Amino acid sequence: MQFPDVSDEDHRGSLDELERLASTLGYRCVGRLSQRRASSRGATVLGEGALKTLAGWTGGAGVVKSRAFRKKTKAALKNEAPEGDESEEMEEADEPDGGISAGVPPVEKAEVVIFDCELTPSQLRNLESATGATVLDRTGVVIGIFNRHAKTREAKIQVELASLAYLSPRLRETGGQDRQGGGIGAKGAGETSLELDRRKIRDRMKELRAELEAVRGEQATRRSRRSNETTVALVGYTNAGKSSLMRALTGSEVLVADQLFATLDTTVRPMKPETRPRLLISDTVGFIKQLPHDLVASFRSTLDEAAGAALQLLLVDAADPAFRAQLAVVQTVLEEVGAGGIPRILVLNKRDLLSPIDLALLQREFPGAIAICTRDAGDLALLRDKITEFFARNFLERELFAPYGAAGFIGEVHGQFKVLSENYEEAGVRFRVQGTEAMFEWFRRKFSEMGMEEKAPPEGEPPAL
Ligand SMILES: Nc1nc2c(ncn2[C@@H]2O[C@H](COP(=O)(O)OP(=O)(O)OP(=O)(O)O)[C@@H](O)[C@H]2O)c(=O)[nH]1
Ligand SMILES: [Mg+2]
Numbered sequence: 157m158q159f160p161d162v163s164d165e166d167h168r169g170s171l172d173e174l175e176r177l178a179s180t181l182g183y184r185c186v187g188r189l190s191q192r193r194a195s196s197r198g199a200t201v202l203g204e205g206a207l208k209t210l211a212g213w214t215g216g217a218g219v220v221k222s223r224a225f226r227k228k229t230k231a232a233l234k235n236e237a238p239e240g241d242e243s244e245e246m247e248e249a250d251e252p253d254g255g256i257s258a259g260v261p262p263v264e265k266a267e268v269v270i271f272d273c274e275l276t277p278s279q280l281r282n283l284e285s286a287t288g289a290t291v292l293d294r295t296g297v298v299i300g301i302f303n304r305h306a307k308t309r310e311a312k313i314q315v316e317l318a319s320l321a322y323l324s325p326r327l328r329e330t331g332g333q334d335r336q337g338g339g340i341g342a343k344g345a346g347e348t349s350l351e352l353d354r355r356k357i358r359d360r361m362k363e364l365r366a367e368l369e370a371v372r373g374e375q376a377t378r379r380s381r382r383s384n385e386t387t388v389a390l391v392g393y394t395n396a397g398k399s400s401l402m403r404a405l406t407g408s409e410v411l412v413a414d415q416l417f418a419t420l421d422t423t424v425r426p427m428k429p430e431t432r433p434r435l436l437i438s439d440t441v442g443f444i445k446q447l448p449h450d451l452v453a454s455f456r457s458t459l460d461e462a463a464g465a466a467l468q469l470l471l472v473d474a475a476d477p478a479f480r481a482q483l484a485v486v487q488t489v490l491e492e493v494g495a496g497g498i499p500r501i502l503v504l505n506k507r508d509l510l511s512p513i514d515l516a517l518l519q520r521e522f523p524g525a526i527a528i529c530t531r532d533a534g535d536l537a538l539l540r541d542k543i544t545e546f547f548a549r550n551f552l553e554r555e556l557f558a559p560y561g562a563a564g565f566i567g568e569v570h571g572q573f574k575v576l577s578e579n580y581e582e583a584g585v586r587f588r589v590q591g592t593e594a595m596f597e598w599f600r601r602k603f604s605e606m607g608m609e610e611k612a613p614p615e616g617e618p619p620a621l
Pocket of ligand 2: 398399400411412418419
């Protein structure tokens with residue numbers, strides 16, 4: 157469907173992206189069909205003609221043979237309103253048919269039809285009836301990929317929760333069968349009752365939420381343990397190159413793949429070569445347009461990483477013609493999850509794929525941004541400098557005093573701060589250190605009972621990292 161407010165270019169880009177998503181799930185695209193529509197309402201989303209064309213590709217009848225459709229037809233014959241909760245959608249089906257672009261009909265028969273919009277459960281069922289093929293929508297495909305790529309316990313719980321939330325309303329329509337392999341088992345003995353399925357889903361979701369709480373509790377503890385450290389979050393659209401940059405900056409072996417949603421788990425590693433204080437880099441799940449809210453909510457804790465960072469590196473694939481729209485999506489989602497107000501450096505990645513002219517134009521368009529290639533050592537050194545400069549600007553120089561006998565104190569000072577000098581005096585050790593306000597705050601809380609003293613030196617130049 158191409159809606160009136162979507163340009164031809166954006167429409168094509170969106171279908172390209174959908175094709176990539178589908179191929180990540182192992183599907184091969186045999187044909188594309190578009191129709192200009194005012195909205196995605198209507199019993200089958202598509203008009204009659206487009207549906208017939210589509211059914212020609214899948215070997216389906218091209219008409220809906222559902223109960224609701226029969227009901228509507230009967231009602232129409234009797235000239236009365238149709239009953240049932242699908243009546244509204246059936247009424248909307250009358251938009252004129254037209255604006256179809258289908259290209260050459262595919263040689264191979266299509267077994268799966270994927271729609272680039274969200275389908276209601278009844279639209280999905282009607283379309284399956286008319287095409288005789290399996291029908292998926294964009295969300296279904298994304299959830300399928302998430303199911304496949306989740307590795308850690310936390311990501312698996314998050315994905316299962318999202319699948320169940322997606323599946324639950326669709327159950328009524330599909331008679332309790334699990335369409336996507338989304339976590340609950342497919343139909344089996346004693347599982348045909350809809351009520352039972354619904355209750356099982358509710359119970360399972362409750363169980364998963366409790367488990368997620370527990371996992372998140374552990375994580376929060378881990379996060380607070382490093383709250384005095386300084387985290388840089390890599391954020392961006394899926395496939396922008398976040399994990400590649402993570403590897404380059406930290407030397408860690410995170411997965412890099414030319415795939416959408418290769419990363420679903422958060423990884424945090426110190427930046428190499430190590431700085432003092434240590435800077436941590438975090439790599440997390442990417443964004444995509446029309447990411448359903450349920451899914452965003454279940455990835456909340458992964459995104460908390462972005463919200464808790466001192467600095468965000470917002471990566472875009474500058475060689476992707478759709479990158480401006482992708483950047484807008486990322487900015488919107490970051491706002492929505494409360495990670496909008498954090499200092500940010502825009503990183504135009506994959507500059508190696510751009511011509512010098514395009515690159516120059518981009519740099520003029522985004523003056524604060526840094527253009528890099530994650531494989532170029534010089535670019536990486538510049539980016540590293542930019543990161544350390546940012547922290548240097550935010551580092552304060554203070555004096556800390558620890559009385560002798562304050563167990564662990566001296567080790568922590570050396571571990572966390574950059575120590576400029578230390579003097580062993582009669583009653584204890586006097587340090588001159590550099591750190592962020594947050595680090596001093598954490599330190600104050602931890603060692604307040606030990607009589608730590610802290611004092612800012614006279615105003616001067618900002619400290620170097
Ligand atoms: N040409 C070029 N390709 C790059 C560059 N950086 C990353 N890539 C490629 O882009 C693809 C995606 O890279 P990833 O690092 O996995 O991207 P990501 O942002 O982590 O993606 P997800 O985890 O799937 O959201 C891979 O095929 C990388 O090899 C670059 O600077 N230039
Ligand atoms: Mg990744």
